[in-house]
Amino acid sequence: MSPESIPSIVSGLTIAIGVMLPALAIGMIGKEAVRSIARNPEAGERIQLTALVLVAFAEALGIYTLVVALVIKFVQ
DSSP, X not given: OOGXXXXXXXXXXXXXXXXXXXXXXXXXXXXXXXXXXXXXGGGHHHHHHHHHHHHHHHHHHHHXXXXXXXXXXXXX
């Protein structure tokens, strides 16, 4: 393994791990939102709005990971 390939490997691992965890969080948020709406349908709109905000925050973490991976790859 040459020293020139290390940034590419680290960048790929950063993207792999950094996208998996927000995806898992989004799935868990969706699961709990649907479960909560099923238990209390009257609060569905508030639960849905809160879940959307939380999904946006989780998705932002994935975007930050992409930025970090690009910095690792192209800045030396």
